Amino acid sequence: MSILFVLILLSLLVAVLFLMAFFWAIRSGQYDDDYTPAMRILFDNDKEPAETDKS
């Protein structure tokens, strides 16, 4: 049964990792603007590189 002590600590460690991931997300500004990225994702990548001749 004493293996449980280790397992519980391990599970807690995993939870802490997720908490850290959440903090990182906040710090990197992901919660500052939750509207613009939804628009940004719809842009296509450029069909032609800047060098090509324009019509």
Next chain:
Amino acid sequence: MPENVIDAIGTTCYHCGEDEGTMPVLYDDKAFCCEGCKMVYSILQENNLCTYYELNQSSGISFKERSIERYSHLDNQDVIEKVIDFSDGIQSRVHFYLPQIHCSSCLWLLENLNRLNPAILQSRVNFLKKEVSIQYDQKETSLRKIVEMLATVGYAPALGYDKLGEKRSSAQERSLYYKIGLAGFAFGNIMLLSFPEYLGLDAHTEGDFVQFFGYLNLILVLPVLLYSGQDYLRSALQGLRQKHLNIDVPVSLGILALFGRSAFEILTHSGAGYLDSLAGLIFFLLVGKWFQTKIYHTISFDRDYKSYFPMASNVIRNGEEQSITLDDVEVGDELIIRNGELIPADATLLEGAAEIDYSFVTGESRTITVQLGEKVFAGGRQQRGTIHIQVIAKVAQSYLTSLWNEEVFTKRHQVGLTSKLADRVATFFTGVILLVAFSTLVYWLPHDLSIAFNAFTSVLIVACPCAVALSIPFTFGNTLRLLGNQHFYLKNTGVIEEIASATHIVFDKTGTITTNRGAVLQYHGTPLSKEEHDLVLSLAHHSAHPKSRQIEKTLKGTGSYLPVRHYQSHTGEGIEGMVLGRRVMLGAHRFVMPSSGKTSLERGTWVCIDDDVKGCYSDEAQYRKGLSQVIDLLKHRFKLSILSGDDDLEAKKLREVFGHESNLRFHQSPQDKLKAIHQLQNQGEKVIMIGDGLNDAGALKQSDIGIAVSDEVNSFIPACDAVLDAAQFIRLPNFVRFCSQSIGIVYLSYFVALLYNIVGLSFAVRGLLSPVIAAILMPLSSITIVALGMGLSSIAAFRLGINGESTQEDDQGHRSAMTFVINQG
């Protein structure tokens, strides 16, 4: 270009979508309404940015109503330092507010700025805030070049006077997320670790586990108490220092009792403690806090004149024109003010025809003609041509800006987040809790020390007014959102309470109860024949004066243009000319009837044909639709007043609408308005001021709740507590009523919370409060309160017609006005 191509292209501008019939400019097989639009197109095309047009059709910004700004002041090192957010000597970061941002094309173009200027390293747009943040290489480019580039493609940044010295801070917003995250994490884990205890862990055989879980919980809860919960403890301490019981005092009492009791139990191995309840409590409180702060990104409630003034002005120094910041404008400087520009400081007119619109400052709608050598005041807008003026007072000491030096603006009278209602309840609660707790202690003390201690802390724990603390954030937060959906934007939840307890409503006239939109010219006098109509229309066509434009617009539909000969324009007086051999004059009363003397005060644009004065065109104040309904409904509950900067021509009409009890005052200067509000407050009234322009700014600030009415919610709003979309004006009575009902809902929630507390206390005083009961009772009461607050406020909104996305139709407003009557009856 052959004719048929034009047909194929269509009649709207490829860049801005303007539809003016024929498109004068053709380029690359596309039609443009002006050279400006064509230029932007050619720039974008050269740089391979035509995706701009593919994302949204005709997404460009029209160049029609834009004046060319000068940005030479942006080369000044002092200015650069004040404007940019950050610089490390190599790279700089700056953010601009671009009011033109409106679609995904804008977003796309602004995030691809580096194709227009390779020195731009990164540009990011925040769409809701209409902001772009640009990182650039300061060796390769300059701030001025970037701003000029933005202006050329149609996104001239808003560089107001307030941009100098404004710095960005987003740390505050983020800390709440950290706190919620941490509390949620701890809450979940502590609950998980407490489960065995709930299910009955045998303390003898599995004692190791009990202790292990206990210590883990204690470690987990410490950051929650010290970081996530610190605001509550601090606020309570601050309240106590100021000898003021706020809602955080009983909450903190509960938090500390929970922690102390639990820590004691865990450390002495006498129990499992109530740490799950503690973490849950703080978690719920923080979520409530997050819920009640709804931020309207594009609405600023704290603007002062600085936002409206330009950052720089054009001055003549050493014989040449320079652009300098307003801070550097000195007395004696000669400024050049172009058509449509704002006069930044009090000055005398040196040169040019000044026709100044002071509506911005005074709310009065007519333009004033200023003679050479006369004074012009800061805040006036030049309406035609260029003038030169000599500054006689610094910007900060000018007439308009001096209003902002009034006491009201310097002290922080603001409706805050702290709720007076909650604080009143807190005083009551704290008293009752302490009374019950100590009587329990006194009752048990002679019998059993441990039960006494147990019961005492249990009372403090269970009576913690967490439900009370949750009721206001969720109910008011929901109210705020529902009203926001209807285009009535409140600064924060505190405004709801203030509105509900107001006793007196003061209206401004121009722009508030009258509408600026579609102001119609009314003709008074001898009726004009069809032919005479055409004469007037033809003459007006030749003048660019706003009044002539207005007349032309009014007559355009029915008339036809005739050739005008001997056209003459008399500045500040009027215009004349010969049409079909008849002499037509249009202008001020003193112009068409010189005999009446120079001082004639007759308003309007007069028409004179062949020396016969026919009549005049005047712009009638048009009252907002449904004004009388709104006033009738408000009359029952509030005392009403009008404070108008205009003259009293409309007094009789207004008296009919507002009734005899109300107080109507005219010719009020901004200062007068402020004082009038102050007087009312001294009489014990709680005043709502409803106004629009900067001339109401003082009154809006002085009043208990300042509501700004605006046709265009995103611009030109003076500092206020709430913003009402002008189209929703008719629903104001309903909005006010909804605020009152929200208060009622909060009271009801308090009552329900009290019931829960009585149940909890009945366990607590007997010393029977087990962690399981606490763990069930506390979240249950919180959830009930949240559901009750949100549900009832939504139902109330539905009954008042404040639901769904707002429609601008009139019948909707009418229907909800009817609902109001029914509910009142």
